[in-house]
Amino acid sequence: KKYTAEPYRIKMVEPIFETTKEERIELLKNAGYNPFSLASKNVYIDLLTDSGTGSMSQEQWGHMMTADEAYAGSKSFYKLEGVVKNITGYKYFIPAHQGRGAEQIVLPQLVTKKGMYFISNIHFDTTRAHVELAGARAIDCVIDECFNIELDHPFKGNFDLVRLEELILEKGSENIGGIIMTITNNSAGGQPVSFANMKAVKEISHKYGITLLIDGARYAENAFFIKEREEGFKDLSILEISRKTFDLADIFLMSAKKDGLVNMGGIIAIKDDELLYKKCQTYIVPYEGFPTYGGLSGRDMEALAQGLMEALDMRYLRHRVDQIRFLGDMLKEAGVPIQYPIGGHAVFVDCGKMAPHIAYDQFPALSVVNELYLEAGIRGVEIGSLLLGRDPDTHKNLKSPIEFMRLTIPRRLYTYSHLEIVGQAVIEVYKRRNELKGYVFEYESPMLRHFTSTFKPN
Ligand code: F0G
Numbered sequence: 542k543k544y545t546a547e548p549y550r551i552k553m554v555e556p557i558f559e560t561t562k563e564e565r566i567e568l569l570k571n572a573g574y575n576p577f578s579l580a581s582k583n584v585y586i587d588l589l590t591d592s593g594t595g596s597m598s599q600e601q602w603g604h605m606m607t608a609d610e611a612y613a614g615s616k617s618f619y620k621l622e623g624v625v626k627n628i629t630g631y632k633y634f635i636p637a638h639q640g641r642g643a644e645q646i647v648l649p650q651l652v653t654k655k656g657m658y659f660i661s662n663i664h665f666d667t668t669r670a671h672v673e674l675a676g677a678r679a680i681d682c683v684i685d686e687c688f689n690i691e692l693d694h695p696f697k698g699n700f701d702l703v704r705l706e707e708l709i710l711e712k713g714s715e716n717i718g719g720i721i722m723t724i725t726n727n728s729a730g731g732q733p734v735s736f737a738n739m740k741a742v743k744e745i746s747h748k749y750g751i752t753l754l755i756d757g758a759r760y761a762e763n764a765f766f767i768k769e770r771e772e773g774f775k776d777l778s779i780l781e782i783s784r785k786t787f788d789l790a791d792i793f794l795m796s797a798k799k800d801g802l803v804n805m806g807g808i809i810a811i812k813d814d815e816l817l818y819k820k821c822q823t824y825i826v827p828y829e830g831f832p833t834y835g836g837l838s839g840r841d842m843e844a845l846a847q848g849l850m851e852a853l854d855m856r857y858l859r860h861r862v863d864q865i866r867f868l869g870d871m872l873k874e875a876g877v878p879i880q881y882p883i884g885g886h887a888v889f890v891d892c893g894k895m896a897p898h899i900a901y902d903q904f905p906a907l908s909v910v911n912e913l914y915l916e917a918g919i920r921g922v923e924i925g926s927l928l929l930g931r932d933p934d935t936h937k938n939l940k941s942p943i944e945f946m947r948l949t950i951p952r953r954l955y956t957y958s959h960l961e962i963v964g965q966a967v968i969e970v971y972k973r974r975n976e977l978k979g980y981v982f983e984y985e986s987p988m989l990r991h992f993t994s995t996f997k998p999n
Pocket residue numbers: 589590591592639640641642665667668723724727756758795796797798806807
């Protein structure tokens with residue numbers, strides 16, 4: 542069988558509704574041509590993100606009923622702490638309300654002076670924002686193969702190791718606040734990073750005495766790809782591969798809304814740096830909450846403790862990756878340009894290739910995303926020059942190396958039939974790609990502008 546069937550059956554259902562094309566024309570206009578401003582009730586199939594949008598299991602819902610909502614020292618905290626320590630092997634754990642909550646606590650601790658840099662394979666946008674808010678600068682350092690969407694490479698999320706070392710020498714190791722391994726590499730197309738590459742990054746960080754962080758929102762999906770694609774890993778469990786990965790780094794930050802299989806949650810785990818742990822414990826109080834809840838309710842922590850374990854299950858992971866492959870294969874067979882091999886949480890359509898007549902600062906991928914909504918009420922998301930934003934120093938519009946539309950598949954939420962509808966709609970839009978038009982700003986928000994800006998068709 543080419544694509545594995547759902548390793549679960551459906552016990553509770555949530556109806557979804559269709560709109561007419563006439564309604565969607567009006568709805569999109571009222572949303573300022575920004576899909577983030579659409580009400581979800583007007584979206585038929587929502588592929589905006591895989592973040593906090595998945596379904597929880599009966600075990601997760603069950604444990605939520607017996608959660609401990611104590612302000613300090615809740616039993617649900619200790620349970621979650623046990624699970625995080627068991628998976629990571631790290632000594633210290635602090636919960637946060639989501640990934641960016643963890644970022645806002647930890648990243649400023651690593652910025653000890655002016656003029657510092659962080660280097661990542663590719664920073665996720667909130668990570669970049671927190672690096673910049675802390676007064677440092679974010680540099681991406683992914684392999685060139687990543688930008689050649691047709692090239693078959695098993696680990697397109699990898700660091701460019703030569704450039705990494707050059708950057709360290711150029712900026713001075715004392716000016717590097719940290720190296721951040723984003724696994725999987727979201728912005729590169731949910732592309733995995735190989736264990737060998739991470740090990741080499743570890744060796745470089747060790748050589749220069751630089752703190753190594755894992756931004757591991759999708760670490761289990763990354764481990765799945767290592768097991769499938771990397772020599773020497775096929776007999777290891779996802780937990781074993783994950784543990785080997787965590788062994789490399791000093792700090793683990795996680796948006797638990799992805800591979801934690803919860804709707805809300807974040808993780809800060811620190812290997813052994815007691816001083817850093819103490820600092821984070823101090824800072825977490827005013828920003829997120831007391832260190833034994835960090836912005837989460839007891840029931841959130843129960844759901845997360847269970848979800849983290851479920852995400853390590855091979856049957857779950859295989860089905861998840863198969864769903865994404867199903868949609869990706871369908872598009873590729875129809876000639877739609879997509880990032881290939883297909884990544885871990887989404888299919889990324891190359892809209893720069895699809896609509897080369899639209900300039901980068903008129904956002905080709907936003908154009909395709911909006912057209913897909915008009916076509917079938919499906920909501921994707923732009924991952925391109927709109928999201929990249931402006932240079933913090935020159936204020937120039939940055940040009941993204943690829944203009945992606947991300948069709949992000951929530952975990953355990955949709956079926957293959959839904960994805961077939963998505964595939965057909967994308968193919969329809971692809972057929973009329975030459976008629977697509979770009980967008981200009983009506984209002985441009987000063988930061989993380991893709992969320993709240995409004996546009997008009999050009
Ligand atoms: N790091 C990565 C790699 C992410 O993908 C995200 C979120 C974060 C950090 C921030 O976590 O949202 O919990 O605060 N990614 C979502 C997405 C929003 O749609 O890709 P958060």
